[in-house]
Amino acid sequence: MAEPQPVLEMTGIVKEFPGVRALSGVDFRLFPGEIHALMGENGAGKSTLIKVLTGVHTLDGGTITLDGKPVRIGSPLQAQQAGISTVYQEVNLCPNLSVAENIFIGREPTRAGRIQWKRMRSEAAKLVDRLGLDVDVTAPLSAYPLAVQQLVAIVRSVGTGDSDGEGSGTKVLVLDEPTSSLDRDEVLELFRLMRQLRDEGVAILFVSHFLDQIYEVCDRMTVLRNGALVGEHMVRDLDQVGLIELMIGKALDQLEELHDQQLHADVGEPLLKAEGLGRTGGVAPFDLEIKKGEVVGLAGLLGSGRTELARLLFGADQPDSGKLTVGGEAVSMSAPNDAIGAGIAFCSENRKTEGLVPDLTVRENIILALQAARGWTRPIPASQRDELVAKYIAALDIRPANPEARVGQLSGGNQQKVLLARWLITQPKLLILDEPTRGIDIGAKTEIQKLVVSLSEDGMSVLYIAAELEEVLRLSHTIGVLRDRKLVAQLTNGPEITTSKILETIASGEHQ
Amino acid sequence: MSATTRTPTTPESRTTSTSARLLGDRRLPVLVTAGLFLVMYIAGLSRYQNYGFGEPQVFLNLFIDNSYLLVAAVGATFVIMSGGIDLSVGSVIGFTTMLTAWLVQDVGLPLLVVVPISLSVGAFGGFLMGYVIHNFEIQPFIVTLAGLFLFRGLCLVISKESIAISDSAVSSLAETRISLGVGDLSIGAVVALVVLGVAFYVLHYTRFGRRVYAIGGNEQSALLMGLPLGGTKIAVYTMSGFCSALAGLLFMLYIQSGDPLHAVGMELDAIAAVVIGGTLLTGGSGYVLGTLFGVLVLGLIKSIIQFEGTLSSWWTKIATGVLLCAFILVQRAMTARKAT
Structure with a gap:
């Protein structure tokens, strides 16, 4: 089968920042009617490539051709006019305006300069219906959760470029980490929309840190490493292990080693002891002991009180009951300064x-x-x-x-x-890490986890909070399970502890 | 939990969005201000009915006595709606009174020539400030503060003394009354109402107006949605400068003199009227009709204090301060609820 003509071709793209060569001669092509993943570690140049394509950055070298014609893209507006629309990780819409306005702003239907509100609303409703969404277009965008806002952003970008509201003027749709804040159902809804648009002939560039999602929805992928092109592959021809090797350039059994290492490590004297520490509206009173060189992981759903517990230990929130001793001495945690003085450090999730x-x-x-x-x-x-x-x-x-x-x-x-x-x-004697690996790629994740293990070997205690249970399980000596703002269980890690065991504990909310 | 936050395909989503809309209705602050105006007016009626407070002309005088403030506040509404601030309003008004008084009185130009000159000077001043704010990415607060000093200083370049106007065209225009049957409106009040109507149309029925809302809602998003940020911002400040100059002309008609110390601090009255009218200081939310009620509330406070007779006029400032504080707190509560 002969390959069709690519709708977009980027050749020899170079982008430099002061002191950094972010992209060195990257080639990239995109075919109509395909979902194409752009893969690479953080810092590999994905974001830079997208920003060059969408006119946020101007390129320092190379050419971009769209439909076989060379184009110069100097601003987001020019990119949109050329038919390249982007949906960013953070929703870039105006929450104070209605859904219909967000879809149409900048190209509202007008007659003699007067906005035709009725026509705009009915066209927005038509567009939303065609894409199978159930959204009231007259409601302000802020009335909808983030996931719906993201879908509205896609509706907007699909509608962008068509002057009469019929069909799609968008040739290239760029989705930059749209799934990072969505749950599973929301992701499925997004994928349904992506497939529908692909079948309508739109070329979609998709960036995600979740490899499973790439394999679920993408047809082709381009891998970058250190600002250079590594290769272009059909998704079905390359398995996940092969992909990760391409991305980070080395094999990845290291994570498994970490787990074994932690299971066999010894921990020392008690370092920090919390007795009946709690805060109304934060976390119910809990007892917790962290030993020298011990990694204590906190598992629990979002909002179960993981961060609140950590903030109590750090003095960022004041407890209204209980006491805290560090190294045998009682500490009054009235402000983070006291905690820093007692040798506690806190890396916040934001x-x-x-x-x-x-x-x-x-x-x-x-x-x-x-x-x-x-x-x-x-x-x-x-x-x-x-x-x-x-x-x-x-x-x-x-x-x-x-x-x-x-x-x-x-x-x-x-x-x-x-x-x-x-x-x-x-x-510090105790390092609190709140979601240290969120939103970063697999290579950096591995490095940070390795670092936690080596710090613990050197005798530093770590309180490790992560949404990914595998990480908590891999690194922790002890796993604290939180549910509904209560520390419901403390499990000593061992071969019999698995992620499903932790999930059961979260679900049942009991000591087992 | 994120799993329960959204179900776009179930019927509940529509009902939740409707209830959320009722709670967070953006028209609420305007209605509150209109209600406050009504309550104050009725209170005034019951207290001063024997002194003629109920005369329709007393009500119409609110428009006549505050025509210049309304025009200035309409300009300020655009600026604040876009997320900015304009501190130069009072100075531009003062400068316009001086410029027109000087051109009419000392230079001897006819009013028909002076009016476009004054309006262009104000608009150009606003354009310059907008240009600097956008192109050098400087805080509007600082740039318009510079404008405040600049125009106030320029007043004194024209003359250190006030200039009384004895031109017949000015005085006949100032005395012209348009009868509404129950009472009269001045030319200034009519101009102010026309400005209000135009502003309402522009904000709600033109792309430019919606861009102002969008930029005030989220400037970064507006840029990434491909909206012309620079042009819109510069236009907003140009409009504010134009409105200030027009307010200056109305003020000159009202007072019939030019004075280097006219309208000192009036930008703050304008901002107060906008905020009391329900426009968020952070931008993106509000209505120009709210600004009208904000101006009327401020005017009514003045009237009531005049009817009271024994109170010092400083009570106007005190009442304005209390109101402003209350409305800022209401705004805070509204935005806090939206965030949750």
Whole structure:
């Protein structure tokens, strides 16, 4: 069968940022009526490639042809006019406007400059119906949950470019991590929509960290590594192991080794002891002991009180009952400063809003907590500071290894490492990690888990919170199970503990 | 739990969205302000009915005495709706009174020539501020603060003294009354109402108006949706400058003089009227009709204090302060509920 003409061809794409070569000569092609996955670790250049394609970044080299004609894309508007629409990870719509307006804004049907509200609403309703969604187009977008907003964003991008509201003017639809905040049913709904659009001849570029999703819905994939093209494959010709090897460039039995290592590790003296610690509206009173060098994992559904428990230990929320001792001494946890003084460090789950300062450099971000611990009146000598920063950049393999790079320009996985480095530099006795691997790719996930194991070997205690039970199971010596804001069980990890055992405990909510 | 958050294919989703809409109805703040106006008016009626508070002309005077504030507040509504702020309003009004008084009185130009000049100067000032805000990505607060000082200073370049206007065209225009049967409206009040109507049409029935809402709702999203951000923002500040200049002309008609100290701090009255009218200071939500009620409430406070007779006029400021505080708290409560 002869291959059809690609609708989009990107050849020799080069993009440079100050100090970083994000893309070096990447080729990419997209055929009509296919779902194409763009794969790679964080920092491999996926986001950059998409931003070049959608006009957010201007390219420094290479050509883009659309339908065989070379195009120059200088802005998101130009991209849309050329027929390339994008739905980003965060929903980029206006929650204050109605669904119909969000679909049509910028190209509302008008007569003599007057917006025809009736026509706009009925056309929006038609479009929504055609794509099989049940949404009231006159309701404000904010009345719908994120998943529906995401679908509305897709409806908008499909409608974009057609002046008369009939058919689809979109040739290329880019979906950048649309599934990261959706649950299973919502993902299925999204996939149904994607398949429908594919069958209508739209070329879809799909980015997701979930390999299962790629295999479920995609036809073809392109793999990037370190800003360069690794290869283009049909999804059915490449299995998951092969794909991961392509993405990170090495085999991946290491995670299994980690688990064995942890099961056979010894832990030391008790370090932290919480007795009857609790907070109304946060977590019910609980007892918890963390030993030196022990990894305690917290399992539980979203909203079960995992983060709240961690915030109590760190003094970010004040307990109204119980007491806390660290190393045998009682500590009053009235503010995070007390916790930092007692040797507790907390990496929050919202690295963007609660942790990193995106406009500061890697060096400044790393040094922040240490400086705070010393007090602002005693600056760290420059030579000592640079040495420390260089050490941790190397130890955590932060890329680019440039202490002057702005943190905002780093990929998600590398931002997470910077945050980790910030706390490690204070040499805490207990490190609290809240969802350290969320939203980062498999390579960076592995590295962070390896790091947790080696820290625990060096005698640091870790409280590890993750939605992925496999991670908790792999790394923890003890697993605390939370349900409905209560610590319902503490399981000692061993060969008989499995993810299904943990799930049962969550479901039954009892000690077993 | 995320699994229970959404079921778009079940019938409940429609009912929840309807109830959510009733609770978070964006028209609610406007209705609250309109209700407040009504309550205040009825209270005034019962207290001062023997002093003629119930005369229709007292009600119409609210429009006559606040015509300039209404026009300025309509301009400010666009700016605030887009998520910005314009602090130069009062200074532009003051400057316009000086410029027109000087051109009419000292230079001797006819009013018909002076009006377009003044309006263009105000619009151009707004354009410049919008241009700087957009192209250099500077906070509107700072840029329009610079505008505030600049225009106030320019007043004094024209003259340090106030300029009384004795031009016959100005005084006849100022004295013209349009009869409504039960009472009269001044030219200024009619102009203000026309401006209000145009603003309503623009905000709700033109693409430009909807872009203002979109940008105020989420600027980053608006950009990624391919909306022309820069053009819209510059146009918004240009409009605000134009409205300020027009308000200056109405103020000049009302007072019949130019003075370097006219309308000091009026931008704050305008902002207060907009906020009391239910427009969110963070942008993206509000109605220009709410602004009308905001202006009327402020005007009514002044009238009531005048009818009271013994109260100092400073009570106007105190009442405005209390109201503003209350409305900001209501806004906060509304946005907090939306977030949950």
